[in-house]
Amino acid sequence: MKRFKSRRPHPALNRTEALNFRPAKNRHISEERIGDNEVVIAYPMTVKPWVSALLQRFGGRSEPVRTKKLQLDELGTSVWDMVDGQRSVREIVAVFAATHRLERKEAEVSVTHFLRMLGQRGLIGMR
Amino acid sequence: MTPPHFKDIAWNGIQFSYPERWQIAAIGDSHLVLEGSRGPMMEVVWSRIRGHFSHRTHFRKLASHFPKKMSASISHWELPPDWLQAVSRFEASGFKWRAAEEGGKGVLLYCRACRRASLVNFFGQQPDGSDPVALETLKRFKDHYPEGGQVFSLFDMRATLPVPFELDRHRLDAGGFELVFVHRNNRLSLYRWALAAIVLQDSGLDEFGRQMKLIDPHAAQPVVVNGFDGVEERRDATGVDGWMRWMTSRPCHYWCRLWHVEACNRILGAVAETRRPMDEGLFERICEHYETF
Numbered sequence: 001m002k003r004f005k006s007r008r009p010h011p012a013l014n015r016t017e018a019l020n021f022r023p024a025k026n027r028h029i030s031e032e033r034i035g036d037n038e039v040v041i042a043y044p045m046t047v048k049p050w051v052s053a054l055l056q057r058f059g060g061r062s063e064p065v066r067t068k069k070l071q072l073d074e075l076g077t078s079v080w081d082m083v084d085g086q087r088s089v090r091e092i093v094a095v096f097a098a099t100h101r102l103e104r105k106e107a108e109v110s111v112t113h114f115l116r117m118l119g120q121r122g123l124i125g126m127r
Numbered sequence: 128m129t130p131p132h133f134k135d136i137a138w139n140g141i142q143f144s145y146p147e148r149w150q151i152a153a154i155g156d157s158h159l160v161l162e163g164s165r166g167p168m169m170e171v172v173w174s175r176i177r178g179h180f181s182h183r184t185h186f187r188k189l190a191s192h193f194p195k196k197m198s199a200s201i202s203h204w205e206l207p208p209d210w211l212q213a214v215s216r217f218e219a220s221g222f223k224w225r226a227a228e229e230g231g232k233g234v235l236l237y238c239r240a241c242r243r244a245s246l247v248n249f250f251g252q253q254p255d256g257s258d259p260v261a262l263e264t265l266k267r268f269k270d271h272y273p274e275g276g277q278v279f280s281l282f283d284m285r286a287t288l289p290v291p292f293e294l295d296r297h298r299l300d301a302g303g304f305e306l307v308f309v310h311r312n313n314r315l316s317l318y319r320w321a322l323a324a325i326v327l328q329d330s331g332l333d334e335f336g337r338q339m340k341l342i343d344p345h346a347a348q349p350v351v352v353n354g355f356d357g358v359e360e361r362r363d364a365t366g367v368d369g370w371m372r373w374m375t376s377r378p379c380h381y382w383c384r385l386w387h388v389e390a391c392n393r394i395l396g397a398v399a400e401t402r403r404p405m406d407e408g409l410f411e412r413i414c415e416h417y418e419t420f
Contacts, residue, residue: 016164074325101392102321103282105150110301 019093019108021126023115024085029123037074039081042067043123070121075100079114083124089115133263137278137285139294141173141245142269146260151281154299158192166250169261173245173270176237180244182220186235189246196226204232213265224248232258234265241271276416279306283391284319287416289409311402312376317417318396323387326394332358332385341383341398350384352395352414357386363404373402380404384414393419 029043045068047055052064072080078099082092089112097107118124133144136151138159145161149169152162161169172189190201204221211219217236224231233248247268249261272278276287279294284304292308292315304319318339320326326335336342336358347358364372364379372379378400385396397414399405 014166015162075322100322100325106282106301106321113301 018112019090020088022085022088023083023092023118023124023126025083026123026125034071037077039072039077041070041072041080041123043070043121044068045122070123075110076114079111080118083115083118085127133267135280137280139279140241140243140270140277141171142267142272142278142280143171143264144267145169145264154281154297156294156297168250169264170248170250171245172248173243176242176244180218180237180242182218182235182237185237185244186220186222186246189235189244192246193224193248194226197224200224200226206234209262210234210265213262214268232261236268236270238270243270245270279317283393284317284395284419285417286317286413288315288413312378313399313401314378315413316396316398316400318385318394318398319419320394320396321392323389323392323394327387332356332387332394335394336360336383336385336396339396341396342385350386352384352386353418355386355388357384359384376402378402382410384410386414388419391419395419 029041032040044065046065093108093111096111097104132147134147135144149161149163153160157173159171160167172192201222201224204223206221217238220235231250236245279286291310295307295309298305302321306317308315333344333347337344342360346360350357350359361382369379380401382405383398387394399410
């Protein structure tokens with residue numbers, strides 16, 4: 001009956017703890033520069049088995065892993081370039097706010113939202 | 128004068144100073160939360176009082192904003208002399224609360240002059256019971272503007288507006304702020320956009336105004352606002368459109384100004400939509416007292 005046991009909830013992070021994390025890039029991605037200010041990130045995406053089966057049935061390609069691309073604009077690229085596994089989210093926010101003369105809270109909201117989006121796509125992890 | 132390491136905030140009727148290390152965590156029409164690195168530090172709820180003021184009744188009403196676990200543990204707290212001195216301009220009563228791991232104390236302030244009640248709640252307590260930050264904040268707490276004109280100052284923007292305009296709605300997104308004020312059927316909107324250097328990289332202010340649906344580039348005129356380059360558009364609804372607008376109590380006159388504050392990397396905008404032609408001096412004064420830093 002182990003499967004019916006309720007999962008232990010993840011401990012809630014406070015803001016300080018969340019800002020102390022150091023984002024690091026996924027090693028399975030590749031980057032391509034477009035000009036000075038933009039970057040295209042290619043990253044592997046696992047296709048769900050039932051989607052793969054459906055594609056195969058209708059004669060499409062059915063690779064289990066596909067490569068997707070994501071193009072970042074100038075601002076996204078400036079944050080992406082700071083993701084090195086060494087800098088914490090707090091440091092990235094501070095540099096971003098200073099570079100673009102943004103309010104700290106405003107920079108924090110935009111950078112954390114962007115990093116969350118990258119994390120959801122599996123492009124970065126947090127240490 | 129703001130003490131060192133303190134910032135001013137003025138929002139929808141109230142004004143005070145808070146430590147620079149705190150940040151605004153939540154803003155409502157009559158609700159503010161400030162947070163530090165460990166969580167919320169201060170919360171303010173305020174309201175206009177109609178009729179008789181009762182500390183007990185209005186305390187209960189204002190405290191209904193607080194979380195249940197907190198409001199269940201609220202008890203009366205006798206204000207110490209230094210707190211009483213700091214809030215001597217108001218009728219004041221103190222309270223304290225204790226939830227599972229945290230506690231705090233605060234004060235309910237009532238001003239007879241403007242008939243506004245404000246509940247100021249401080250989270251956490253110093254081990255010795257003193258709280259210099261709370262005292263400093265309360266000393267500078269104001270709930271009306273005797274000088275005339277209401278001030279809105281938060282983050283990096285500051286505006287002084289004529290008193291009759293009331294805040295109707297606000298949007299404070301990362302990168303773009305919008306405050307909309309109304310007075311009868313007249314509407315005044317203030318805008319502030321960040322990252323102007325990137326926004327204006329490939330286009331001018333008039334094109335940006337078109338993207339924001341504020342300015343028609345063909346009708347835009349160059350203008351200098353507070354020493355900064357900008358564009359403006361004025362248009363009046365005439366003919367059938369003007370008649371229809373007049374009959375349906377909608378604004379007939381539109382005046383929009385956008386200007387680029389290059390030193391701060393910001394774009395500011397002011398839009399007046401009025402039933403009668405906007406008083407030029409008034410609009411000039413509003414633009415003059417709308418700044419970013």
